[in-house]
Structures are given as C-alpha cells and as structure tokens.
Amino acid sequence: MHHTATRRELLRGLFAAGLVLAEGSSRSLSALADGEEVVPFTDFPKDFNVAPRSGVRYFDTRTLESFLPPSEQFFTVQHYGQPTVDSGTHRLHVTGLVNRSIELSLADLKKRPRLEQVVGFECSGNNNARGNPLVGNARWAGTSLASILKDCGVKSLAREVVFFGADKGTEEVSHGGSTQKVEQRFGRSLSLEDASRPEVLLAYEMNGEPLSQAQGSPFRLIVPGWYGVANVKWLEQIHLQDSRFMGKFMAREYVTLRGHKQNSDVVWNETSVSRMQLKSMVARVTRSGSSCKVAGFVLTDGTPLKAVEVSIDNGPWKPATLAKSNTAYSWKLFSFQWQDVKPGEHTLVSRATDVHGNVQPSEAELELKKTRWENNGQYVRTVVVS
Ligand SMILES: Nc1nc2c(c(=O)[nH]1)N[C@H]1C(S)=C(S)[C@@H](COP(=O)(O)O)O[C@H]1N2
C-alpha cells in the first residue's frame, strides 16, 4: 500500500515538474525496487521548479539514479539567450596568431578523428541552499581542439586562446571613468597550454545525438574538469593572441574573491573561475525496511579521488563506495548503506578527499571566499524517515 502511494506521489511530482517523458518516468519508477521508497529531504527548496525561467533548466538532484541521465534533464544556462545557429551554413573561424586562418563547417569537424568521453560539470554559481540544480553528466563526442590548432600552425608568440559563441549582448564597459555600451559575443579563454590538452573537445554530439540548441548546437567547447562557464556553446570563433583575454566572463563575472590567512593577515586574491573544486553531495536517499541507500555524486578537476565518506547525525566519517562506471572527468556516483535507521529526522553529509589529501571543506571553512562562485562546501542534508 505504502509503496504504491509513494510511487503515485512521485509520479504526481514529476507531472507537476513537467518531467513526464515516457522514458524518464519509467526509468525513475523502475529504479525503485519492490518495497523501496524515496526518503524526502526537508532541506530542499520548497519552490523548486526544473524550468525556473525561459531557457533555463534545472537538474533535480533528487532524481539522481543513473550515470547518464536522459539528455532532456541536462541543466541549461546562458547569459544572452539561445541563438539559433544554422548547422548547415555555420562556420567556425580560427584566427589570430596562426600561420593559416581557417574556416570549419560541422561536416569538416565530423571528418576529423572522433573523440568520445564522459564529462560532467556544474555551473560555478551552483549553491547548496538551492539544491545545486546546475549540474549534468553526459557522453560527448567531437574532435580534438589540439589537432586543429596544430593544423593551423600556432605562432610562437601565441599565449592565449579565446573562444567566442554566436550569442551576443550589449554590455556597459567602464574603463578609466568612461563608460561605453558595446555589443559583444559571449567569450571565454584558455591559456594555450590548457587549450592544448588532448582531452579538450569541440563537441557536436551529446549522448549519441546531435547537440540540441540548448546545449550549443551545432558544436561547443568541452573542457574536461572545468566549471560550466568554460564550455562555450554555439562556438563561432577561436582567436589566438599574445595577451590575456579580459572579457566580462573572465575578468568581471566569474571571478572568485578569496582570502588566505598569512600569520595574522589575510591576503586577498581574485581569480577567474577555472578548474572545478573538489565537491560532493548526497542527492538521494531511498529506504527498504530499516536500511537506507544514500546516493550522491562527486565533481573533481580530474585529480583522482582517495575517498568519499558519509557522516550521519554528526557521527564518524564512514567510507562510501564509488561506482564502477565513473571515469576521470565524469561526475562520480557513490553510494552508502545506512543500516538500522530509526524513524525521525536525521542529518547526512558527504565529503570527498583527493589523492593529494585535499579535503572538501565545510561551509564554515569557506568563510574567506567572498563571492558566490565555486561553492564546494559540504552540503548538510536533513531527511525525515517515517
Ligand atoms: N556561448 C555561450 N556559452 C556558454 C554560456 C553562454 O552564456 N554563452 N554560458 C556558460 C555557462 S555559465 C555554463 S554554466 C554552461 C552551461 O552549459 P549547459 O547549458 O550546456 O549546461 O555554458 C557555458 N557556455
């Protein structure tokens, strides 16, 4: 009885969220074994909506079940709306400090060696209090950026590789007391060294399908191990230059202000959002009788993990099990068996540790991080077990 009611409630919740797609719903439901039920979080935002505004899609972390969730659930954000790019006529221009400037069509990219990899990332604006809805994991296919740069012949003066999308916005730019309005494209950059990593992709497929408009059709940059902002969608131009690119989303937005204690002083540093900070969270709890399965995910910059641990009701940290499917740049699923669960309210928190001994900080330890970006604090969840 109880089981049926829970399934019905879950289905109603999915309907309310506009999420009932034949495949998605059957998957969510079939993932619950007989007699297993979802334990609700009491910390989760009450007004959670998977489509909070036009063009934005949240991933409901409570539905975390599979390593590769359906593509329609991949989170979506952008700053200037989603441009419509004609995949037949669109060209990628490679310009600047190269021996040969080139133009590439989607068909040209597809003729090059195919590279596939699972990459997960979050928006660096993700936030525990809002349930970290800007996160996704997918299998991307495309071709290596490094080999294209090589074919263009990078000049020895080149230091920086700038990536522009087809999307534009008008921004006020203030320098030395004068303000101008300038229409510009979304742009982000990588050092030539970072751009030359063999795993950096120009991706034209996600989960075996052509990229959707929301995810950057016809192709986008995928920088494994970096925050979402690096993965420029609707890629239109790659420009090599000898100086740092200081566009809005490198140097004004997506800048983290962090203090470091030095004796009795605090040294303040501002850095552009880049590699993902070590982070984990408990996303879903299900119960069968008196035992619960606690499931969650870890994000890293590709540095291997040493451990993921879970603490219940402020008890000792106990090791969780990492899933076999995890790869270097995917999100890493973990699970933990919580035995002899008593009815009532409980707290659950996870923390990740990498092979260098870096430990995911508590929220309190992030006190000297003053801007909202890169929030990788431990996320203390509360659940009520009936
Ligand atoms: N062209 C373009 N690319 C962009 C953005 C943008 O506004 N324009 N936003 C970035 C940010 S901030 C994030 S978090 C990711 C989100 O990618 P997704 O919508 O595929 O999840 O795209 C990045 N790429």
Ligand SMILES: [Mo]
């Ligand atoms: Mo973002």
